[in-house]
Amino acid sequence: MTRERGSPYAPHADAEAAAMLDAIGVDDEEALFDIPEGVRFDGQFGIDSRSEQALRRELSALLAKNDDLTEFMGRGHYDHYVPSLVDNLSQRAEFLTSYTQYQPEITQGFLQALFEYQSMLVDLTGLPVANCSMYDSATALAEAARLADRVRQASGSVVLVPEFLRSGKRGVLDNYLAGTEMTVETYPMDDGNVDFEALSDRVDDETAMVYAENPTVRGTIEEHLGDIGTLASENDTLFCLGTDLVALALLEEPASVGADVVVGEAGVLGLPTAYGMGLGLFATREEYLRQVPGRLVGISEDADDKRAYTLTLQTREQHIRRERATSNICTNQAWVALRAAIHLAWLGPSGLVDLAEDCVRDATDLAERLDELVGLQAPVHDRHHFREFVVHTDQPAAAIAGDLETEGYAVHVVGEHLLQVCITDANAHEADALVAAFEEVL
């Protein structure tokens, strides 16, 4: 493959390429391009090729331009310590560089891993069907609303979402429903939880789906889930619960509170902070199986009568059903699901529950410590918290956050006098330092 220039990943030696051209019967590669003169491009992109070594150096220097801040941030994107096992195994080329499992006979490995991922979601949610990924929690919620549109019994076309909802989630939801009859309306919150009375007043024939989160985006643990489930059920409306893979281990089981669909973030395990990249979890009741978006792995047998795995119910999907598909999703987050599954299995049930309990304990402790500082009140909401909480600041919140950044810490500004602080196993060892930094800047 002695070649002077061109793609380093194309193996053709000059002589080899010549032999191939000869076999085809053309003089050069350009003769193979059937492009009308009028649309030919003969310019340059102006992109210089760099060696692997130079590029690694360049990009390392580039990313080093980010300030090295210790983050106490969450609000839908969380950081938990990812064990080396996850990196090691998920980086195996057979996983990382494989395609969707269109030929199950030679992709049993990934299929089984995805089946196991689905199964663990079933274990955690108590719902019998989980797909093997959505892009993130926002698109998972939006797909849930579209599922509600397809399965609704009544004429309802309103999706009720909480007043506190990340704008990104709301934005995606609006877009996914833009092509339907559905509309989105909000219901109020009461001290960080669902204002159940207000919600009860809002739910009626027009309601297609009620969405609630546990924990909420403000870190509070929701106390009305059972009531919401009952309310939804009584009104023939779907109850969609938003949560995440760690919270699921500790908080009320979705099936037990009557959730019809569970969505949320599964990338809390397996992925470190990745600038918002996620893994949407999606689980639902058996009766909605054929309306589920995304890929499903099922069990079958092979010609030797051995258990085998395969993508199944593909007639729901775009490549078969096209404009009548349950979703347009094709490429999904399979590899991230693999990582989450390995991380989950590495933790095991005790490890996972311990991790989740620490999310409560550490948030409670940190809020208490900040509350002791003059000029801060925490937590703002008189609720139990999971990972994060809102802090009231006497001084303007943005100024404090700016000063904290100078000290090397990043927190959220969520109101003129409100900060939000998130603590997990990934930053808990820096809690003392954060408190000290707060003392410094107050």
Next chain:
Amino acid sequence: MTRERGSPYAPHADAEAAAMLDAIGVDDEEALFDIPEGVRFDGQFGIDSRSEQALRRELSALLAKNDDLTEFMGRGHYDHYVPSLVDNLSQRAEFLTSYTQYQPEITQGFLQALFEYQSMLVDLTGLPVANCSMYDSATALAEAARLADRVRQASGSVVLVPEFLRSGKRGVLDNYLAGTEMTVETYPMDDGNVDFEALSDRVDDETAMVYAENPTVRGTIEEHLGDIGTLASENDTLFCLGTDLVALALLEEPASVGADVVVGEAGVLGLPTAYGMGLGLFATREEYLRQVPGRLVGISEDADDKRAYTLTLQTREQHIRRERATSNICTNQAWVALRAAIHLAWLGPSGLVDLAEDCVRDATDLAERLDELVGLQAPVHDRHHFREFVVHTDQPAAAIAGDLETEGYAVHVVGEHLLQVCITDANAHEADALVAAFEEVL
């Protein structure tokens, strides 16, 4: 595997361990230990167990105590850019976590990789036999001298080594020969090369082996190799040539200059700077095959008449021949050899030659630039150089090196007024900065 304490890598759930004890017929694990009371240890080591996460943090902080210096260092331990492919493939568990290939039927992969490593050494040295690793260049040299002891025709028992030899190499050589009749003597150098006239005077019946290096430890390219080969041959003494995997691609072929044994550093490829960890290369003539130390992979056939690989000529080795083995080596550097082979294959012949030529060009250029600075003369030796060269300093060398360290650069001090500077593709992009740092401190 829900267990409160103990090794995280032992899978036994308490109930499982109990069932096993039951099957054995004892009450607890302690009953299995047949240790006399008098030698039982019931103390504590005092080592606290840390979680994976805590330990990674702790060791990261620990290693960050090293000053972040840009190194222009060599003298037997070199840094070349190692492509990601090497890390990725060599980290595959099937390679990394395997044992020596005692069952060739299920270890064909590693055997073939080692066979290919041997073959590439054969291609580069021109000698027909290469083993699949020694610990490092020092032990390879020492093993060569022991081989000379075993194969010598004449009564000679003197190993001649150059005046300039790293003390570590000399120390290992002395130790390896301590159990033999052999003695080590030095011959003088002339302006960085072998003083051939002086060497000629020294070689006689007593000489069992002549050792020379190319490049030398001072970075000069040796100009008398052919003469040394002839001299050795005429005196029935072995000519052992020390070199490295990159230099081999460009400099005179060992076989063509009459080398009987080639030793040196093969870890210049595949390993980044690793605090002196190495990979000893060892190649020799066919006639010495049964006296070769270390492991050899050969070709055979399996029961299906297919080509297969296996460790061979094991009767030379310690586990069969015991005190009459060619060496005590057992665990070697197989995985480093795998890495070197992948790196070598990744470079290919053109890439390797280019890399080697740059070792000459960059050293020449840098020496010239340093020579232009007032207070420095470089290179000290009027020879061609490979990777490194000696610099004369008007001021005390140690003081300059110390000041350079403050500026963030590390070079060798090799004399009161001598520094040694090494440049490779790994630090060439910092050459301007080094020159500027020299200007700063002079």
Next chain:
Amino acid sequence: DQARYVENGQYEPLLSEKETTEVDVGGDDSPLPDDLTRDSVELPDLSEPELARHYTRLSQMNWSIDSGPYPLGSCTMKYNPKFTEAVAADPNGSVHPDRSDESIQGNLELLYGLQEYLAEIGGMDAVTLQPPAGAAGEFAGILVAKAYHEANGEDRNEVIIPASAHGTNFASAAMAGYDVVELPSAEDGRVDVEALEAAVGDDTAALMLTNPNTVGLFERDIEHIAETVHDAGGLLYYDGANLNALLGRARPGDMGFDIMHYNVHKTFATPHGGGGPGAGPVGVVDELAEYLPSPRVRERSSGSGYELFDPEQSVGKVHGFQGNWLVLVKAYAYIARLGDEGLLDASAKAVLNANYLGSQVEFDIPYGPYHHEFAATSGEKDAADVAKRMLDYGVHPPTTKWPEMVPEAMLTEPTEIESKKSLDDLAAAFNNAAADDEETLADAPTRTTARRIDQVSAARNPRLSWRALGDDE
């Protein structure tokens, strides 16, 4: 490739069949009152060594681009350079999406650079990196078209799509609320221009097209097609799935496309991960830039540094944050590694490889001249059976039975990474399978981990979690 000692009819037991534990949740030590917690959790409970073996074994039962040829048509399965993983793993890039712009200049500069690279490569004026996959890119692109028409006070409710297009085109248009008008192919395998002329009109929001199309043919009439759609007030959407054929030789923007998405996990060699994650950036012409999803990255007006901004009439969000960052980093690294010459060469070799392979395969290839992929037909033989038999010859088969315009289609895209030797092996696999008798084909595969898998019973009796396994299994 070690001994496969299959126990109990399973190639590898499930995690749940190895060991699970049910642990109680709540109680006295719990930090929460019992009414806010679940009662217990049951999950697999294994040690790290057991997990390492489990997943190592699973991986060995999985084909990948590092296993051998993977010529799935329209999937562009390229080699994924290993160094891009090292770049993506840089902890400095691992930041929270809510960080202040000022504190993440590294990420923003990289993203800006990628926007610029992609704009240049596609001949587009503005790019969003937010869509997390190709289909999400299509959806975002169609939302942009919709917003544009609505802003112009136009009520257009149709999207025209050739019958041979990727299924996602149809689904994405439908998700955005459009009626889909399917366009038949002409006899030569390209867009039926007359049918298009008849189909376009006041209702036409957009025509979605990929070029070369899904049998590898360049739409020679693209200029006329563009004019036709534009004249009717519609927009032209380019499905980037086949962009690898044209790098540096033709740009969608120059062909008259107004909107396009890029499949970075195809054209720009980011690993497909067994189904994802990918990324589906969207490029548009100037006129549409203000509708792109929000936020995008731009240079600060001060000229130093970068900032996020919301396009004025943005369609909003298609991902909760900013998309699949780790994938985007790898795409940037790939593009920068190749540069102009590498990209130009990648498409040259991709087209060379497809044409060479096509010349060696004994199956008929009805349409041509093709570029990066070709659709052979297995004729009398069932394409799916032929594909299964190809598994026995040590390669991954092509995409089968699609597109439907070719009967028993075997849509084959070797990409530029295969050597002549590898293509010869692939051709031999085709030709050997072609020579095998029906019984052999029906019985295939025999040399794979699993034998032929019953798809029908999987769908008829869905068992989608280990809870669905009976006690007898």
Next chain:
Amino acid sequence: DQARYVENGQYEPLLSEKETTEVDVGGDDSPLPDDLTRDSVELPDLSEPELARHYTRLSQMNWSIDSGPYPLGSCTMKYNPKFTEAVAADPNGSVHPDRSDESIQGNLELLYGLQEYLAEIGGMDAVTLQPPAGAAGEFAGILVAKAYHEANGEDRNEVIIPASAHGTNFASAAMAGYDVVELPSAEDGRVDVEALEAAVGDDTAALMLTNPNTVGLFERDIEHIAETVHDAGGLLYYDGANLNALLGRARPGDMGFDIMHYNVHKTFATPHGGGGPGAGPVGVVDELAEYLPSPRVRERSSGSGYELFDPEQSVGKVHGFQGNWLVLVKAYAYIARLGDEGLLDASAKAVLNANYLGSQVEFDIPYGPYHHEFAATSGEKDAADVAKRMLDYGVHPPTTKWPEMVPEAMLTEPTEIESKKSLDDLAAAFNNAAADDEETLADAPTRTTARRIDQVSAARNPRLSWRALGDDE
């Protein structure tokens, strides 16, 4: 575990059979005159994707601890925790060995900490980390003994070694110039104390012993043995290969050993890498500390920081620099991960596993009570054949035909990492093979990558590089 489509009788072609190029060296563009360069270089010449496939394929033809049980007796094949690789890859630790002490305090502190850990675990007073492998540790340890005797003006020329000892013991002692006196085993499988008493004398430089010995038995008379050797003026050397049996329960130093080496790639779980690298640190009692190889690490007298120093009467060097740094880092990480309780538990479970497995295996086990390993005998059957047949049952067999004190020995060491289920599988492999007839055994293996390999012809007609392949191959 994909289809293995074997071509031309090779499981995977050699790099050289894929593509090689001969490039000219020297000439006008060369930076060197032609008389200083070679004429040309011929080497394999492949692209990165081809290499990725080649080595991925090779890896899949290789058993490893992540593949399944690897119960090679006396090899202690444990799981290698993945995080230790991440620690070793820390670029901050990647320094040149000639750096000033002041500038590498991180490395020195880690090495010092490891010296301390090992000293504590072995009950030794001083440790060198320099030896790059166990055999190198033996050699260094014997050099220390020699230097000690020489310093005391004693001329002792014999090292006593039990017949059942590892081959390296003999070779290392011989390399250091000693005559080896082989000690037969007593009937109970342990040291024949009477024979030892007869063997020791003025010529005795040292007795090398491993404990538990190579059939897993604790040398119950160790106190008497030590006294006997010491009384004769000799030193006691402990071969650390079997240390995993005793962690936290007995320490060589407390048993009277003066010198020992540690196999960190056994006891402390650093990966064996298909044959290395390992590391063989050596610990000694106070009296011998000044003879250890140079340099070692100590705390600075100022009390802050660490420095290298040369022991006063150091034997010098056994490695050109400071040994296998990357391996030492992993060993440190493993020890710190486990801590006291983990180490204690590791040996408990290692011994439990060996005893449980032994109780399930139908072959006779002549000696006991054994600890971390046992030597079964395959009796009438050829142990090597039984081992080959075990490959067919999906496990790696034990060490065979060694030690010779057990006829047709199958020396089995499962280590602590195997679960009961895994041990049951392993026992089944033993017992199934035991039940197979001679013909089946002789024909084994049949389910592996390669069938039984002809070792004799490989040695008779050595072909050690691809240049040795004829044109017909």
